[in-house]
Amino acid sequence: MTTSTFNLLDEPWIPVRWTPTELSSAVAGRPDRIGLRELLARSPEIAGLAIAEPPAHSALLRILYALTARVTGLDEAGPGDWGVRRADVRDAGELPPQGISDYLATYRHRFFLYDPDGGRPWMQDARLAHECDPDNTAGVNKLIVTRPSGNNHSWFEHTSDAAPGLPTASEAVLNLLVWHYYGPSGRCSSREVNGAKSASAKAGPLRTALSYHPEGETLFETLLAGLVPPKSTVKSAQDQCPWEWHDLPDPDAVPVAPAGPCARLTACSQHALLLVPQEPDGQWVRDAFITWAYRDGRIPRDDSFLIWQVSQQGNRYPRPADSGRALWRDLDALLLKESAGAAQPRRPRVFEYACEVSDYLRVRALGFEQEGQAKDTQFVDASTPPVVEFVERETARTALPVATLRQLGETYGRRLDRAVKRAWAQYVDDAKADAGTWAAQAGARYWPGAEAEFWHRFAQLDRTGADLGAGFDAAAARTAFLRLAMAAYDSVTDSVTRTQRGARAASDARIELYGGPRKKKQEHAGSAPRPVPAHGNDAKADHG
Template identity: 75%
Template sequence: MPTSSHNLFEEPWVPVRWLPTAPAPHPDRVGLRDLLLRSHDIETLAIADPPAHSALLRVLYALTARVTDLDEAGPGDWGERRLDVHDAGQFPPEGIEKYVARFRHRFFLYDPGGGRPWMQDARLAAQCDADKTAGVNKLIVTRPAGNTHAWFRHGSDASPDFPTVSEAVLNLLVWHYYGPSGRCSAREVDGVKTASATAGPLRTALSYHPEGKNLFETLLAGLVKPPLTVRRERDLCPWEWANLPDPDGSPPVPEGPCARLTACSQHALLLVADENDPGLVRDAYITWAYRSGRIPRDDDYLIWQVSQQGNRYPRPADSRRALWRDLDALLLKEPPGVAQPQRPKVFEYASEVSEDLRVRALGFDQEGQAKDIQFVDAATPAVLGLVERDLPTSAPAVGRMRQLGEQYGRRLERAVKRAWTLYVDDPKADGDTWAAEAAARYWPAAEAEFWARFRALDGAGQVVPATFGAAEARTVFLRLALGAYETVTASVTRTQRGAKAVSDARIELFGGPCKKAS
């Protein structure tokens, strides 16, 4: 049977960074109980991998809702009750201890007796082939597995380095939220063996989280008011289920925010302890959770958009796209754009916790099926005090700055591509190399300019015309685009043909050639 050293309420596995004023001790990692009890002394989670950070935040939001009784809309006004918790300065210790006492037995990492290891399915030991497990290199998303290329480190499936409990659990969560679709380890249920999984609920998506002065404020601001019809006895997290769901059927539909936060995985996993050192994980089973059907994709921390076909989808993570380009979609109720973006629901009332909240974007630039490209992690200054509901004059100005910055970024891309096409005298020429170099020069400078002007807002959020005026902004972004254009194309201007190509294409920065009247 599992020992208390492997209970995740007590096991120190969550990396944290402490506030300078926090009383000792300051361990590098804490268990979930201490994390909740001391969240007001913790500045932030210190998790290196953004998808693991994003996944754990969702688990912590659910735990926060439970221990504060904010998992239901009533009794009384939900917003006032949340402010009462905020005014207390910490989560209620009695609420934390009550919840730990009730569900401690469901937070063991291992349960070799065939029980309920946390966020795992013990049935996989019998339903999957023990000789064809996924292995720990597949579990740890930053490691090469099988025949894939090594990016972060070298490794061997035949002799892998066993991960620690902390590393294994964080990657377990990454699989639950960001796991790929396609072929996986075979699982046999009711005599039928299949090996195909559906993508995780956050696969390819970028999620946005309010961030306060400490973890306590961050978690409180990250809660979303439940609908009046939600009841906690039906809105269950996976570790609260009386029984594991039938994998041969369709997945259960989440009935409230806690279930949406934690119970939308399409993957089933099981970790295997190292016999010589139970603090390490020796192996892992990774397979599908449900044979058919998919949990409806919905999340309160994503920007939702509408495709040309009318389908709703989350804004994808793009490692090349800076966070400021999404800022108006976070501040405005109805941001401009043909994609009809809808801001994350969490920002509807997050500013009620504090006007000094920042925004952190966390995600995984990846393809829908299997290819992982790059992590995405970015943060803004304090911006949520400028939401449109509170300061209707400043938020549209921020949106205008973003639109102008993107307009000149697009013009720059067209200009350098046209210059290359004219220079090589080939209409099918690929100018992507010049376009990538120009983007690498323009976008960081545009971002710095944007934030410099954003910080010029006065304390009441009043717009300074010289800072946010459209004419001034056009001049600034055009200057940055011209600088990037001239630098990238300079190498070909020594020849007459190159100089003419660069000169003719420069007009794209000003909107392109004037169209002749018909």
């Protein structure tokens, strides 16, 4: 094999997990990595992707959704009812073999990872070899997002720009996708187009965002559940993926808005990249060009797998990835059409249709906690039990219990945070004292227990619809979360209660767990003031 024959349809580069049934029936086991062709054909035998980096997992899923739409003909609304056609594919138990064969035969020449003759390597721009300085490339340490590059600190591994370890082709392709979807804004390699040099890129379409995906028992179910019906006006000839473009886009032109779901899934990158193979077979990558894709303008940011909410300034933005926030705290925003809160969160559009594929879909959250520019903090990867059957359209009676349960957990988490901060400030006699250590310790004690409590009570909700309240006991749930908050509060403040000053601070601040002191009402003239009760308001004090 040479670099010119390395084709991603056939080369094993995608890590997968096989279903237990497939593993038990295999005589000689199953490969850990496969190519795109085998992945699509054997998706019913694959449990899921085995990609360690969540942003790479999220990015590749979007590529696979687009390919699934193409090979099934679900990339257009017609002919016939789109939902019925998807159900037919589901009932067939596999992606159509003829559809896979026809589509991959048509575009096989666009899935070569390298093109030494300056052609169209997959998801890359061969023009960079001439438009960027070949003596000032980004390098493989910059390409691999878990490596430090330049003067950055080490994160997951120690490497040197002077002697970088060469990544495999599989690792390089997955990180290529991370750059397309999660790449930073700001300074990049200089690129000269039409005589003008620029070195500034815009952030990728998923930068900072948390992505939510319906996940089935097999990859086949996951891919079908991830499809969203196109508008009736969408035509596949205009709704193109990058490997389907007749020509590469003009970097000096304003980028064209996506014409449909396939372009929205795959063609919204603000970065241009080119991999340089290690000869002779391309199994390793020795260098990379990374720069901007468009000098001016920005592709409209939209995605069917994000929770969209509204800022105080009225701007629409996706819910950011937060490695310290458990997935259950987003559950009502995933299942309810309009969940409570000033941010007006709207559930990802994909969940309006996912339940039509299976009643036993989980939710997988994938993301990258990072800033708009260079700073990356942590990966985010979480999964729920099967919950998609509880979407509001299907079981509306569970809507209020799920929302209330989440709100109660959040409410007592906020109260605990206020309580320990107030206790610390009173103990040190400084209202501006930094109580970050106590707050972190309290959160570390409360949130894992709150998550377990949430899922325990969620599992007890009535699925039959016989109970108008879904069998939810709000008072018992409130008591349970309060007890968890009290236990965390006592554990954190215990070290100072051996002194009179510390005991008074802990005692005075405890009222925050009950919502804080009740505000005094305006007294009528001449009437005696009313005593303040021992405990303040409950959930109403937090609007929770």
